[in-house]
Amino acid sequence: MSTAGTADLLVRGTVFTGLDDTARPGWVAVRDGRVAAVGHDGDGSDATAWRGRATTLHDAGDGLVCAGLHDDHTFLTATLLEEVTVDLAGTGEARDVAAALSRAAAGRPAGVPVVGTGWPGDRPVPAELTEVLTEQLGPRPVVLWDADRTAPWQNEVARARYDLPRGGLPNEALAPLFADVATDPVLVERAWSHAERELLSRGVVSVKDVVFDDHPGALPVLRDLVARGRLRLRQRLASQPVRRAHDLAFAAAATAAAVPGRLEFHGFKLMVDGTFPDRTADMLDGYADGPSLAAVDHEGLRAAAEEIAGAGFTVGLNVDGDAAARWAVDVLSGIRREFPDDRRHSLSDVSFIHPDDLARAARAGLVLEVYPQFLHLFADQDEFAAVSGVLGDRARGLNDFAAMAAAGVAVAAGTDLPLFWPSLPEALHAAVFRRFRDGGPDGGWNPPGAATVAAVLRAWTTGGAWAAGAERTAGTLQRGRRADLAVFDRDLTACGPDELRQARVALTVLDGHVVHDG
Known part of the structure; x- marks a missing residue:
C-alpha cells in the first residue's frame, strides 16, 4: 500500500x-x-x-x-425467542388467544414452538383454551408466560420436550426450546439479520457470541449466510456446555470450518458460580444477610478446563463472586504455566474480584470480560440497594474499574446481549459517571471505582481485539x-x-x- x-x-x-x-x-x-x-x-x-x-x-x-466496537459477550440465540413470541396482553377470549398463537405458527415446521408472553403467572389456563390450542396447533409445543418468564404454562407437547420449571427461567433452562426454534432456517436468518442490523447501528462490528453446546440448528445457517455475503458481522463462537459435556470434536470441526475474520471458533465458556441476589455467587466472606448458597464443582470444572486447554482451545470461566474469581485465576494461571502460548483465557462476567487476584490475573495475561453498562441494570439507587444489600458494605467493590486499571489487567467490554444492547454512550454514563438508568445519583455511585473515558473506549476497541486475538488487524x-x-x-x-x-x-x-x- x-x-x-x-x-x-x-x-x-x-x-x-x-x-x-x-x-x-x-x-x-x-x-x-x-x-x-x-x-x-x-x-x-x-x-x-x-x-x-x-x-x-x-x-x-x-x-x-x-x-469499530467489539462486544466480548453476546447471546444472539436468545433473539430467536422474539421470532416465535406473541404478545398476549389485552387478549381475553380463549379463541382470540389461540388465533394469535396460530397466526404466529403459520407456515413453520410442526416442531417449532410458539410462545405467548404477557400471560399472568397466576392466571389459570381455562380448559376451553387448552382444547382450542390442541385443535388449532396440534402437536406443536406451546408455552405461555408472564413478562418475567416466570410460572410458565406448557401444553403436553412442550412439557414433554422442555419441562420448564416455575420461577425465573435462565437461558440455560431454555436450551431445548432454542434448539427447536433453530430448526427453522428462516427464523435463524431473520433473527441474526435483525440482530446484525441493530448491532451495526450501534457501531458494533464484531462479537464473541456464546452458543449452547454445538449451536444446534443455527450454525449451518450462519455458515450459509456468510458464504452468500448475507451476514457481515464478525463472530467468534464460544461453546457453553449445557445439555452435555464440552464437545472437543465439535470444537475441532468448527475450527476447521471457520471463515477467517468472519465466523470463527473461539473456545469454551464454563459456568462456575451463580449470582448475588440469590446468594449463589461464591464469596470469600459470605453474605451480609445469611450464608452462601454457592455450590461449585471445583474438581469437575478444573478437569474440564485443563482438558479443553490441553486440546488447544481457549478457556473462559464465568465468575460472579470473589471466591469464584480467586479459584478461576488459580486454574487459568496453572493452565498458562503448563501451556505458555498466546491463547486469551478469560474470566467472564466479572463483577467482584479481590485486588490481589486482579494483580495475579494481570501477571498471568488473563482477560477480564466486564459489563461497563452494569449500573444500567437498575432503575435507580434504591433498586440497586435492594439487590446489592446482600453484600453489605462490600457492594462498593462491584465493578471496580479503577482497581482493574491500577492492576494493569486486560479488560474487554461485554453485554450478555440481550441483557443489554451494547451502547458506548451508556457504558460511559454508567462506568465513568457511575449513574443508574434514572440519571442519578448526583456525583455518581461510588466515584472511586469509576473508569476513565479512555479505559472504557479501550475496553470496547483495543481490549476487545486483544481478547479475540485480533490485535494485529483490529482495535486501533x-x-x-x-x-x-x-x-x-x-x-x-x-x-x-x-x-x-x-x-x-x-x-x-x-x-x-x-x-x-x-
Whole structure:
C-alpha cells in the first residue's frame, strides 16, 4: 500500500486511535478495506492529499471517531425467542388467544414452538383454551408466560420436550426450546439479520457470541449466510456446555470450518458460580444477610478446563463472586504455566474480584470480560440497594474499574446481549459517571471505582481485539488495520452525563464499507 493516493472514504472528527489515551481532531483515510492513513490537526499531515473525485467524505464535526466496537459477550440465540413470541396482553377470549398463537405458527415446521408472553403467572389456563390450542396447533409445543418468564404454562407437547420449571427461567433452562426454534432456517436468518442490523447501528462490528453446546440448528445457517455475503458481522463462537459435556470434536470441526475474520471458533465458556441476589455467587466472606448458597464443582470444572486447554482451545470461566474469581485465576494461571502460548483465557462476567487476584490475573495475561453498562441494570439507587444489600458494605467493590486499571489487567467490554444492547454512550454514563438508568445519583455511585473515558473506549476497541486475538488487524486506527470504524454525532470524550444519553452513532464502517449511516 502506498503512502499517498486516493481514498475511498475520508472521515473527519475527533479521532481516538487507541494507540494512546487521547482523542484529538483529525481524519482517517480508508482504501481497499484498510486504514490507509490517519492524521491529526497540527501534526503536519494533509488529509486533502487523500481526497479524489471518487472519495466519499464524511465530516463528523467534533464527533468521536474510533475503531469499530467489539462486544466480548453476546447471546444472539436468545433473539430467536422474539421470532416465535406473541404478545398476549389485552387478549381475553380463549379463541382470540389461540388465533394469535396460530397466526404466529403459520407456515413453520410442526416442531417449532410458539410462545405467548404477557400471560399472568397466576392466571389459570381455562380448559376451553387448552382444547382450542390442541385443535388449532396440534402437536406443536406451546408455552405461555408472564413478562418475567416466570410460572410458565406448557401444553403436553412442550412439557414433554422442555419441562420448564416455575420461577425465573435462565437461558440455560431454555436450551431445548432454542434448539427447536433453530430448526427453522428462516427464523435463524431473520433473527441474526435483525440482530446484525441493530448491532451495526450501534457501531458494533464484531462479537464473541456464546452458543449452547454445538449451536444446534443455527450454525449451518450462519455458515450459509456468510458464504452468500448475507451476514457481515464478525463472530467468534464460544461453546457453553449445557445439555452435555464440552464437545472437543465439535470444537475441532468448527475450527476447521471457520471463515477467517468472519465466523470463527473461539473456545469454551464454563459456568462456575451463580449470582448475588440469590446468594449463589461464591464469596470469600459470605453474605451480609445469611450464608452462601454457592455450590461449585471445583474438581469437575478444573478437569474440564485443563482438558479443553490441553486440546488447544481457549478457556473462559464465568465468575460472579470473589471466591469464584480467586479459584478461576488459580486454574487459568496453572493452565498458562503448563501451556505458555498466546491463547486469551478469560474470566467472564466479572463483577467482584479481590485486588490481589486482579494483580495475579494481570501477571498471568488473563482477560477480564466486564459489563461497563452494569449500573444500567437498575432503575435507580434504591433498586440497586435492594439487590446489592446482600453484600453489605462490600457492594462498593462491584465493578471496580479503577482497581482493574491500577492492576494493569486486560479488560474487554461485554453485554450478555440481550441483557443489554451494547451502547458506548451508556457504558460511559454508567462506568465513568457511575449513574443508574434514572440519571442519578448526583456525583455518581461510588466515584472511586469509576473508569476513565479512555479505559472504557479501550475496553470496547483495543481490549476487545486483544481478547479475540485480533490485535494485529483490529482495535486501533492505524495504517494497514481493517477499516472498521464507529463514528458518533458528538465527541463522547467531552460529554457530561446528560448529553451522553442523547448521543448516537452517525456512521459505522466495516471492511471499508458503510454499513450504517444514521
